[in-house]
Amino acid sequence: PFDVLIVGGGPAGAAAAVYAARKGIRTGIASERFGGQVLDTLGIENFISVKETEGPKFALALEEHVRHYDVDIMNLQRAKALRPGALVEVELESGATLKAKTVILTTGARWRNINVPGEQELKNKGVAYCPHCDGPLYKGKRVAVIGGGNSGVEAAIDLAGIVRHVTLIEFDTKLRADEVLQRKLRSLPNVEVIVNAQTTAITGTDKVDGLTVRDRAGGEEKRVELEGVFVQIGLVPNTEWLKGTLELSRHGEIVVDAKGQTSVPNVFAAGDCTTVPFKQIVIAAGDGAKAALAAFDHLIRN
Numbered sequence: 001p002f003d004v005l006i007v008g009g010g011p012a013g014a015a016a017a018v019y020a021a022r023k024g025i026r027t028g029i030a031s032e033r034f035g036g037q038v039l040d041t042l043g044i045e046n047f048i049s050v051k052e053t054e055g056p057k058f059a060l061a062l063e064e065h066v067r068h069y070d071v072d073i074m075n076l077q078r079a080k081a082l083r084p085g086a087l088v089e090v091e092l093e094s095g096a097t098l099k100a101k102t103v104i105l106t107t108g109a110r111w112r113n114i115n116v117p118g119e120q121e122l123k124n125k126g127v128a129y130c131p132h133c134d135g136p137l138y139k140g141k142r143v144a145v146i147g148g149g150n151s152g153v154e155a156a157i158d159l160a161g162i163v164r165h166v167t168l169i170e171f172d173t174k175l176r177a178d179e180v181l182q183r184k185l186r187s188l189p190n191v192e193v194i195v196n197a198q199t200t201a202i203t204g205t206d207k208v209d210g211l212t213v214r215d216r217a218g219g220e221e222k223r224v225e226l227e228g229v230f231v232q233i234g235l236v237p238n239t240e241w242l243k244g245t246l247e248l249s250r251h252g253e254i255v256v257d258a259k260g261q262t263s264v265p266n267v268f269a270a271g272d273c274t275t276v277p278f279k280q281i282v283i284a285a286g287d288g289a290k291a292a293l294a295a296f297d298h299l300i301r302n
């Protein structure tokens with residue numbers, strides 16, 4: 001069996017693998033797509049000490065760093081079940097079962113898409129999902145934020161300080177964000193809020209030039225001209241396969257303590273798939289390192 005088996009090969013999983021392997025213990029990492037979300041990222045400018053890089057380049061560097069150590073890398077492997085025990089079992093979709101004394105879950109998350117024409121075609125060309133990541137690219141420009149929950153309203157407030165104008169679009173008849181956020185939002189001069197509105201398309205040829213939105217009461221459609229669209233309708237953790245096995249938050253995040261311990265003995269978790277606040281590369285990587293050290297600490301005590 002593995003001493004540490006990591007499920008997921010994004011920044012959190014890669015960091016956990018490097019930290020575990022450097023303890024000289026038997027380490028494996030199984031992932032569906034090594035690199036994770038950074039494979040879909042164009043530019044990265046906030047991984048401290050790397051002024052700027054590209055997602056695929058960063059993903060390759062993650063893999064190179066892991067390969068430098070004695071780590072059993074199992075690519076294109078999707079886990080479908082976790083069985084707790086003194087030896088934890090991870091069942092893969094290929095039919096194989098892996099056994100380990102400790103498991104670190106780092107299966108990440110995915111942004112919920114609005115699924116309108118233009119969204120897929122214009123991803124990274126004006127369609128964005130992360131204001132902390134891409135906000136500065138829209139300095140002085142006009143953007144829309146789709147979604148009036150906490151994350152949408154936070155994004156609108158954040159972006160209003162950087163961009164020229166923000167249009168916040170909410171499907172429901174009112175915003176769902178906390179009142180204190182709504183109050184802050186209403187105090188900003190360069191934000192317009194449109195409620196009861198359905199985004200019907202994001203337009204543009206090589207880059208976003210606008211969107212169309214339909215008034216759900218009257219039915220008329222209007223066009224908003226802008227350079228960027230931030231979709232903020234939810235980040236979904238890749239934890240469907242764990243339902244019923246360990247404690248998840250109501251958003252489906254794996255509940256972890258300060259050391260990454262989950263509700264199941266010998267099972268740790270790190271990064272975007274967990275309750276750890278703020279989903280960013282540098283945070284996921286730090287979190288993966290922390291979970292590996294916690295797993296090691298657990299191994300030497302048991």
Ligand code: FAD
Pocket residue numbers: 007008009010011012013030031032033034035036037038040041042043044045046047077078079080106107108109110111129130133134238241270271272273279280281282284
């Ligand atoms: P992920 O990167 O999501 O990796 C999850 C891993 O688990 C993948 O290898 C996946 O294939 C695997 N996996 C999932 N389910 C299973 C399963 N059942 N079995 C096996 N493997 C599985 N953050 C920044 O800090 N700066 C940025 O500029 C930035 N830009 C972004 C741009 C885009 C378009 C996106 C989508 C995200 C961006 N982020 C950015 C966020 C950042 O990418 C994430 O916070 C980070 O990748 C999270 O790392 P993670 O290891 O927790 O999960």
